[in-house]
Amino acid sequence: MDTPAFREFLKALLAEGALAALVIYAICVRQRLQARMWPLFIALVLIGAGAVASYYEFGWVRYGRFMNPHDFYHYYTGTKYAPELGYHNQYAASLLADLEGKKIYNTKQPIRNLATHGYTPVKDVLANKDAIKGRFTPERWEEFKKDIAYFQGLVPKAKWQDMLRDKGYNGTPVWSLFAGMLTNLVPTSSEAGMQFLVALDPLILLGMFLLIWRAFGPWCALFALAFFGTNFALAFVHIKGALMRMDWVACLVASMCLLHLKHYRSAGVVLAYAAAARIFPGIFAFGLGALLCWEFLATRKLNRDYVRFFAAFAVTGVLLTLAAYVYYGLPLWKEFFAKIGVHNDDISTTRVGFKYIFLWPYEGVAGKSNAFTEHQGLWRAIMAVALGLSFAAARRMKPWQAIGLGFVPAFFLTAPTFYYYVMLIVPLLIFLPRLELTRNAIGSGLFFAVTIISYALRRGGMELNFDLCFILSCLYLVLGLYIVGVHLLPRRESVAAAEGQHALVAPALSQVVPAPALATAEPSPTSEATPEVSKAPVPTAMPTPPKSRIEMRHILGVAYVCFLLGLLLFYRADDATRVPAPEAKPTRSESMEKEPAEESDSVEAAVPEPSGPAAAVSPAPVASAAPAAHAPDTVSIALVGDIMLSRNVAKDLATRNLDFTYPFKEAAPLLQAADIAFGNLECPISGKGEALQKKYVFNAPPEAVEGLQFAGFDLLSLANNHTLDYGAIALDDTLLILGNSAIPPLGIVTGNTPQQPVVIERKGLRIGFLGYADPESPYAYPPEFMKFEKRPARAEKEAVARDIAALKPNADVIIVSYHWGTEYQNAPSPQQVELGQYTIDQGADVVAGHHPHVQQDAAWYKDGLIIYSMGNFVFDQWSRPATLQSRLYTVNVNKDGAVDASYRPMELVPKDWQPRATGPQNVPVPKAAP
Numbered sequence: 001m002d003t004p005a006f007r008e009f010l011k012a013l014l015a016e017g018a019l020a021a022l023v024i025y026a027i028c029v030r031q032r033l034q035a036r037m038w039p040l041f042i043a044l045v046l047i048g049a050g051a052v053a054s055y056y057e058f059g060w061v062r063y064g065r066f067m068n069p070h071d072f073y074h075y076y077t078g079t080k081y082a083p084e085l086g087y088h089n090q091y092a093a094s095l096l097a098d099l100e101g102k103k104i105y106n107t108k109q110p111i112r113n114l115a116t117h118g119y120t121p122v123k124d125v126l127a128n129k130d131a132i133k134g135r136f137t138p139e140r141w142e143e144f145k146k147d148i149a150y151f152q153g154l155v156p157k158a159k160w161q162d163m164l165r166d167k168g169y170n171g172t173p174v175w176s177l178f179a180g181m182l183t184n185l186v187p188t189s190s191e192a193g194m195q196f197l198v199a200l201d202p203l204i205l206l207g208m209f210l211l212i213w214r215a216f217g218p219w220c221a222l223f224a225l226a227f228f229g230t231n232f233a234l235a236f237v238h239i240k241g242a243l244m245r246m247d248w249v250a251c252l253v254a255s256m257c258l259l260h261l262k263h264y265r266s267a268g269v270v271l272a273y274a275a276a277a278r279i280f281p282g283i284f285a286f287g288l289g290a291l292l293c294w295e296f297l298a299t300r301k302l303n304r305d306y307v308r309f310f311a312a313f314a315v316t317g318v319l320l321t322l323a324a325y326v327y328y329g330l331p332l333w334k335e336f337f338a339k340i341g342v343h344n345d346d347i348s349t350t351r352v353g354f355k356y357i358f359l360w361p362y363e364g365v366a367g368k369s370n371a372f373t374e375h376q377g378l379w380r381a382i383m384a385v386a387l388g389l390s391f392a393a394a395r396r397m398k399p400w401q402a403i404g405l406g407f408v409p410a411f412f413l414t415a416p417t418f419y420y421y422v423m424l425i426v427p428l429l430i431f432l433p434r435l436e437l438t439r440n441a442i443g444s445g446l447f448f449a450v451t452i453i454s455y456a457l458r459r460g461g462m463e464l465n466f467d468l469c470f471i472l473s474c475l476y477l478v479l480g481l482y483i484v485g486v487h488l489l490p491r492r493e494s495v496a497a498a499e500g501q502h503a504l505v506a507p508a509l510s511q512v513v514p515a516p517a518l519a520t521a522e523p524s525p526t527s528e529a530t531p532e533v534s535k536a537p538v539p540t541a542m543p544t545p546p547k548s549r550i551e552m553r554h555i556l557g558v559a560y561v562c563f564l565l566g567l568l569l570f571y572r573a574d575d576a577t578r579v580p581a582p583e584a585k586p587t588r589s590e591s592m593e594k595e596p597a598e599e600s601d602s603v604e605a606a607v608p609e610p611s612g613p614a615a616a617v618s619p620a621p622v623a624s625a626a627p628a629a630h631a632p633d634t635v636s637i638a639l640v641g642d643i644m645l646s647r648n649v650a651k652d653l654a655t656r657n658l659d660f661t662y663p664f665k666e667a668a669p670l671l672q673a674a675d676i677a678f679g680n681l682e683c684p685i686s687g688k689g690e691a692l693q694k695k696y697v698f699n700a701p702p703e704a705v706e707g708l709q710f711a712g713f714d715l716l717s718l719a720n721n722h723t724l725d726y727g728a729i730a731l732d733d734t735l736l737i738l739g740n741s742a743i744p745p746l747g748i749v750t751g752n753t754p755q756q757p758v759v760i761e762r763k764g765l766r767i768g769f770l771g772y773a774d775p776e777s778p779y780a781y782p783p784e785f786m787k788f789e790k791r792p793a794r795a796e797k798e799a800v801a802r803d804i805a806a807l808k809p810n811a812d813v814i815i816v817s818y819h820w821g822t823e824y825q826n827a828p829s830p831q832q833v834e835l836g837q838y839t840i841d842q843g844a845d846v847v848a849g850h851h852p853h854v855q856q857d858a859a860w861y862k863d864g865l866i867i868y869s870m871g872n873f874v875f876d877q878w879s880r881p882a883t884l885q886s887r888l889y890t891v892n893v894n895k896d897g898a899v900d901a902s903y904r905p906m907e908l909v910p911k912d913w914q915p916r917a918t919g920p921q922n923v924p925v926p927k928a929a930p
Helices: 004-029 036-056 068-082 090-100 120-127 130-135 138-152 157-163 175-186 192-217 218-230 245-261 264-278 281-299 304-328 331-345 354-356 363-372 376-396 397-404 407-413 418-428 438-459 464-490 497-501 552-576 613-617 647-655 670-674 702-709 729-741 783-786 798-812 830-841
Strands: 635-641 678-683 713-716 748-750 758-762 765-773 790-792 813-819 846-850 854-862 863-870 872-874 886-892 898-911 914-917
Touching: 004 218, 004 438, 004 846, 068 090, 068 138, 068 157, 068 175, 068 192, 068 713, 068 830, 090 120, 090 130, 120 130, 120 281, 157 647, 175 264, 175 331, 175 354, 192 218, 192 245, 218 418, 218 438, 245 264, 245 281, 245 304, 245 418, 264 281, 264 397, 281 397, 281 407, 281 863, 281 914, 304 363, 304 397, 331 914, 354 464, 354 729, 363 376, 376 397, 376 464, 397 407, 397 418, 397 464, 397 898, 397 914, 418 438, 418 464, 438 846, 635 670, 635 765, 635 846, 635 863, 670 702, 670 729, 670 914, 678 813, 678 872, 702 729, 713 729, 713 765, 729 790, 765 798, 765 872, 765 886, 783 790, 798 813, 813 830, 830 846, 830 854, 830 863, 846 886, 863 886, 863 898, 872 886, 872 898, 872 914, 886 914
Parallel strands: 635 678, 635 872, 678 713, 765 813, 813 846, 846 863
Antiparallel strands: 635 886, 748 790, 758 765, 854 863, 886 898, 898 914
16 A cells, blocks of 8 residues: 555545446436445445545555644644744744754755745845744744754654745635644644644544535435545645645535525635635635526525625624734735735646646746736636636526535636645535436536546656646536536426436435435525425336437446446556566655656656567567677677656655665676666756756756766766756766766767767777767757757757767777657657667667666667667656666677677666666577578
8 A cells, every 4th residue: 555556546446436336326316216225325335435545545654644744844833833933934943943953954955935935045044043033932932943843853854855945834814823723732742632633634524524414415425425535636645634724625515515404604604714714715605696696686686595695704704804813913914915926926837727728838937927927818808708607607506506616716716736626525516416417417427537537647657747737627627617518508497307207206315324314405596496396296107218219327337337447457557567576665755755747748648568660670588598708809888778866866865864876786786797887867966056947857966976986887978858957057067077086978069069979998999979869859858958058969860970970980889879769658759760770870889778768679770789768777756667667788899899789677666766686687689580
């Protein structure tokens, strides 16, 4: 259960089971088979239990406890010390407390400036030390230091660095007032008290589902539980084990339930609290406001029930706001709105909403920000249309359904972080109570289908980034359009005629399982009245539809079966590519709690099997063999793929107090056994510079070179898409550091001048190396790099031919390195095949490729060898099993060129990030039969 991918697979299966139960339930109710639904009810109870286990990640915990220290630190200190910290000083004060206590933070790294979302050097924080501490009394400062030490003790050192570079605490002053009462009563020294705070969210959710049961019955509550526990928004640990992160969504659900039970004032009160606690939930009152307007236009009278709701909503909101104002004062409110304004203006990779569909065509963070500013007119027009359609749809809704309609304007007007879409349970409740109606069955099924599709995308290897969040935004747009669409369409005069008369006279759910109270669906005040169940004639025999008729249940059933089979087959096929795990696989560190985004901006599915020219020319060998003995003048060259010593590689080493030699300990003897060792260094080694505005940027510290020296590399290619991630300063540092360590860098040019090759002589044989990045391969050569005078060489045929021709007089053997190909595809593209063969035709003896992060088999072409992709060698990617499979190629050359080639299969171990040999012998790369 300690594998995120496996836990997500279980959640997808639970969602599949719930969707199947939903389809079966809808069919049974339509066919009046409630008395036979006990097995289905038991199955749904089991699925609900699985959903509860899913919420608790099936027993997997970090650091031995369910608490999420990262989130808890922000919300505990943000509320307990709200008067002292405000919304801008949380990280600055935490840094000062750290420097007076455990001294964990690396003072060379800046902290986040919560007023601007930029970064502030530690020296600037120290210069403002007296002002920050001056907001505390001496007693409160000592208590604050103890609380900071408590949270530091829960996480690794590297994680503490991350916590002071996040986006801070964002709860409203109203929420701070309520939560602050608890956090000031419960000190961190009380383990029982802290566990109670962690248990608040589960208790709130328990009350929410009991209220759903009370309002809509047991079936609805169980389906809602199944959806909530498997909802993709809860697939990650961000808001689990946190402090009162679920109160606002529970209040939204409670408002719907209370409206259904005719408690209008109470519904207004709880919705007002949700709005005061998180601001945007106030949008969910939109639907009921629209319904109030429609009824006034039709009758020229205000519906008293709706007036009671909005009166309670307004009074509660004002009282809560005044209470927070009296307690904290106006400055805290000003800081809150200033911080939320900055937060809202950010372009984030993990936010979901129509805004991110609108901005999708524009490249980069800067491009998206500029586009949003430039197209405000179009944006306002779209918002007006969305709100107008939502307003029109409210006319055909019941009051409690109108609350769920608020999801649509919320989706269009806001773009919260993905985990706020736990709110999907609110619009789901529009459809769950009457599943015998076809439109409701389809609507509910769509919510489960969206969840299943989201997990399938993750299973296909998509990271939580712009790409996945764009697709999630599109999926949620479909849900919103369906909600509006089905309520805009005119209803037929007789629901019984439209849905089948038996739908209205089906036996009550209490015949299957008793409920505390099963409220029948009340007639809508703005739509045609539903006949009383007791007055509806019960037919003695239902007419049998023609056999040739295809009903909606058939379509849903076939679609569900096909999707289930596809998901299972995909999972089994993906598992077949896994490398056997080592006997003692280490546990994951906190840095792996949220998997890092991988390199690709592309949306790729599972890695296909090798095919195309590489597979045709060089089929996979069926047996292993040791390298053959060679003449004394033969030179052996070790070639490996992508080496990245930043991000989680650096973090995990720091967490375990290991140096950069550690990742290479297993592979170093194999590299050192060769006469020459080559690799692709896919990060600058500097620790300085300013990050470019591109999706993924890396920057390893200067001491990373010690690992490369230890491994025995004789040269490294810098011709790749990360060399200039931190600009010219970091590249210059890298060139200097590698030069001082006697590891010559390869593949950097100045302007349009020819590339300077690296020539290494061994045993009287001169081996010449050239390195290029391919601008025609997706993401292999960022266009941002072209603004730098010193940059990676571009793999243009004219330049390649020119450089090889210039190198020939000075080298006996020529090896060309290419950063090329399509990421996560283990078959070369036609462009790779063409360029590789062209390079051999120009006089190269070996082509060594990298960039796809997975293996692409080597192929002999004429007398030359083309290794299309050597995959990862040291890299922190694990969500795709293929990215953990590595190879260390050994190519033997003499004055006539490449003699033979083989590779040692390796496995990259997460957390250690060590490539380790999976077999004692090399696998030969056979030449094609003549």
